[in-house]
Amino acid sequence: MARHSTRALAVKLRKEGLSYREIGDELKLSKSVLSAWLKEVPLKPADKARLYTKQISVLSRGAQSQKERRSRQIDAIIEAAMQEIDHPLSPDALLLMGAVLYWAEGSKTNMFALTNSDPILIAFFVEWVYIVFGMRPGLLKAWMNIYPQQNEGDLKNFWSDITGIPVENFGKSYIKPPGTGFKKNNLYYGTVKVSVPKSVDMRHKVFGWIQGAVVNPARNVDFVRKKWHHLTEVDRAVNL
Numbered sequence: 001m002a003r004h005s006t007r008a009l010a011v012k013l014r015k016e017g018l019s020y021r022e023i024g025d026e027l028k029l030s031k032s033v034l035s036a037w038l039k040e041v042p043l044k045p046a047d048k049a050r051l052y053t054k055q056i057s058v059l060s061r062g063a064q065s066q067k068e069r070r071s072r073q074i075d076a077i078i079e080a081a082m083q084e085i086d087h088p089l090s091p092d093a094l095l096l097m098g099a100v101l102y103w104a105e106g107s108k109t110n111m112f113a114l115t116n117s118d119p120i121l122i123a124f125f126v127e128w129v130y131i132v133f134g135m136r137p138g139l140l141k142a143w144m145n146i147y148p149q150q151n152e153g154d155l156k157n158f159w160s161d162i163t164g165i166p167v168e169n170f171g172k173s174y175i176k177p178p179g180t181g182f183k184k185n186n187l188y189y190g191t192v193k194v195s196v197p198k199s200v201d202m203r204h205k206v207f208g209w210i211q212g213a214v215v216n217p218a219r220n221v222d223f224v225r226k227k228w229h230h231l232t233e234v235d236r237a238v239n240l
Contacts, residue, residue, distance in 0.1 A: 007037050014038045017047030019054070098128035099209040106206070112199035115145075117191040119162050126163045126194060135196055137164030144173040146190035159192045 006027055013023045020034045043051070089097070101121070107113040114125050129135050142165050146155055152173050160167045173190075196202060211218065 010034060010037055011041055014041045014043070017044060017050065019051050094128065095132060095209065096213055098125065098132060099206050099213070101125065101128075102203075102206050103210050106203075110200055110203075111195055112203040112206075113193050113195035115191055115193040117187045117189060119159075119189060122159070122192060122194060123162050126165070129196055133196070133199075133202055135199070138166055138169070139197065140165045141169050141171060141195045141197060143171040143193045143195075144190050145193070146173055146175055147187075148175055148178055150190060155190055158189055163192075163194065165194070 006029070010023055010027055010029065013026065018026075020031050020038070023029065023034055023038075024031055101124070102114060105114050105116055105121070107115070114122075116122055116125075126137050126140065129140070130137065140163070142159060142163065144152070144155055144159065146152060152175075156167050156170050156173075159165070160170070
């Protein structure tokens, strides 16, 4: 087909209300060529409305498609990673997993306790305490931190079911005062602190395991701390 005939056909299709993409697919022409040829060709209002609606629909589907594709990729990554974990966990892996969890989330004071809102994390900690230290859930204590609109009794039963800690072992809950704003993340179950009675030596032992596991980076940190010791020689901040 001669070039002038192709251009004429492109103009004809444009007047019929086709988009640049539709014309390009039909005539095997680039968008830049069509833009130069057809920029002066007017579209009817009805055709403009149709193309605009179609463009919005395509954009919307594209975003959703990207989101769904990424979601499938993430699911595949997680599934593959799960298969890399051998069960049951080796004693060393289990011991260090719980120790690092306590390092991140556990109490650093005299109490051997851990606070969190994640039911799986709390359930793992209770099981870990039993496996590693032989402390049965029935001997543990718990306290909740909840919102005034939540049902305290139901939440105690929920956490008792999760942990195996008897409801009568739950101390007085802390109920947060009402706020003026809305939280983005709803803590539907509140947070719970699980405490192991008479366990100060257990806490020291856990931190001993941690220090044994991170001995090499700890040496480097100690060296850097000495180098930058002057950073600690400042007055404490005053809260005004």
